[in-house]
Amino acid sequence: MKTLFELSGKFLAQLIDRQTCAWKKDPVTIQNKTLEKLLKKGRHTLFGRDHEFGKIKNHSDFIKKVPLRDYEAFSNYINRIKKGDKDVLWPGRPIYLCKTSGTTSGVKYIPLTKDSLPNHINSARNALLNYIKITGNTSFINGKMIFIQGSPVLDSEGGIPTGRLSGIVAHHVPKYLQKKRLPSYSTNSIEDWEKKVDTIVDETIKENMTLIGGIPSWIQMYFEKLQERSGGKTIREIFPNLQLMVLGGVNFEPYEKRFRQLT
Numbered sequence: 301m302k303t304l305f306e307l308s309g310k311f312l313a314q315l316i317d318r319q320t321c322a323w324k325k326d327p328v329t330i331q332n333k334t335l336e337k338l339l340k341k342g343r344h345t346l347f348g349r350d351h352e353f354g355k356i357k358n359h360s361d362f363i364k365k366v367p368l369r370d371y372e373a374f375s376n377y378i379n380r381i382k383k384g385d386k387d388v389l390w391p392g393r394p395i396y397l398c399k400t401s402g403t404t405s406g407v408k409y410i411p412l413t414k415d416s417l418p419n420h421i422n423s424a425r426n427a428l429l430n431y432i433k434i435t436g437n438t439s440f441i442n443g444k445m446i447f448i449q450g451s452p453v454l455d456s457e458g459g460i461p462t463g464r465l466s467g468i469v470a471h472h473v474p475k476y477l478q479k480k481r482l483p484s485y486s487t488n489s490i491e492d493w494e495k496k497v498d499t500i501v502d503e504t505i506k507e508n509m510t511l512i513g514g515i516p517s518w519i520q521m522y523f524e525k526l527q528e529r530s531g532g533k534t535i536r537e538i539f540p541n542l543q544l545m546v547l548g549g550v551n552f553e554p555y556e557k558r559f560r561q562l563t
Contacts, residue, residue, distance in 0.1 A: 309441055313432040320426075335362065341415075345387045347377060371408050378409050382458040390415070396454075397462040409457065412468065420465065421472050424513070427546050440543040443510025446482045447473075448500065448518045453489045466514075482507065501525045509539040513546035516555040523562040535563040 323330045339362075343353035351365045380388045382397070394411035401407050412420075432438055450464030452471060461468075470488060473481055483500045490496035497518075505526060512519060523535055530538050 309429065309432050309438045310436075313429040316426050316429045317433045320430075332359070335359065342390060345390060346380070346385075347389045378411070381411060381460070382409070384458050394460055396468050397457050397460050398465045398468060399455075399462050400465065409462070410465075412465075417468075417472070420469055424469075424546065428511075428544070431544055437543065440510035440541075441480075443480070443541055444482055444504070444507045445480050445511040446500070446504055446509060446513070448512070448514035448522055449488065451489050451491060452485065482509075497521055497525050501529055505529060505538065508541055510541050511544045511546070512542065513548075515549040516547050516552055516559070517550070519545070519547070520555055520558060520562070523559070527562060 339348075339353045339356055342348040348354075353365075356362050356365055377388050381394060384393075386393050389411055390413050392413070394413050395417065396412040398410040398412050399407060400410060447466070447470070449466030449470055452463070452467045454461040454463040454467065456462055467488075483503050487496065487499045487503055490499060500522060512522075514522075526535065526538055527533060535542065
């Protein structure tokens with residue numbers, strides 16, 4: 301018999317699928333409307349004034365007024381936000397600063413606003429609902445779910461909570477998933493990555509894991525630790541009910557061969 305969670309999942313999957321199909325029929329119109337909405341809301345910000353948002357009427361105007369640039373070209377705006385200024389890149393102040401790093405510019409700070417944060421949360425939710433719509437399978441909802449992520453312990457820059465995106469999002473996991481979600485908050489907060497993965501293995505190796513999500517390199521390390529701890533078993537042997545992996549952040553192709561060996 302289907303649980304309430306499973307029935308709700310199927311209903312929401314149908315709803316999201318209809319919404320997705322609607323915008324897929326005319327994506328250019330939807331994108332133009334979105335651009336118009338963003339320009340209207342951002343026209344009175346410092347960035348909007350500097351780039352004459354009020355004079356932009358279409359996409360062609362936009363790419364002329366707002367040219368591509370690297371992070372360094374945005375650093376002045378980011379520094380204004382960190383100093384406490386309002387209405388810099390978006391109305392008001394960000395609710396978070398996402399701390400990230402890459403091959404250039406060192407540590408970067410990406411503002412997350414009350415308008416932008418739902419995009420990150422809803423995208424993860426919709427990935428699960430899309431799986432339900434395609435497969436009709438909802439039973440993974442009843443097992444344990446793990447999202448291998450950065451620490452949820454946040455710092456502060458200019459009075460704005462600051463941390464890794466995955467750590468920020470950890471604060472917004474729906475309550476109905478909290479009992480099924482691993483690892484624990486204390487384990488998630490461990491800074492030493494090797495120790496953290498070892499502790500995640502301790503917490504999960506005997507659980508009924510049905511969903512695993514995260515960046516491929518992190519999940520690969522987790523899988524390798526599981527295999528080592530179990531005496532060489534495959535992930536399918538360790539977690540026979542594992543149904544779904546949600547991967548993001550980087551291209552999966554370089555990791556695919558190793559994942560197939562592990563699973």
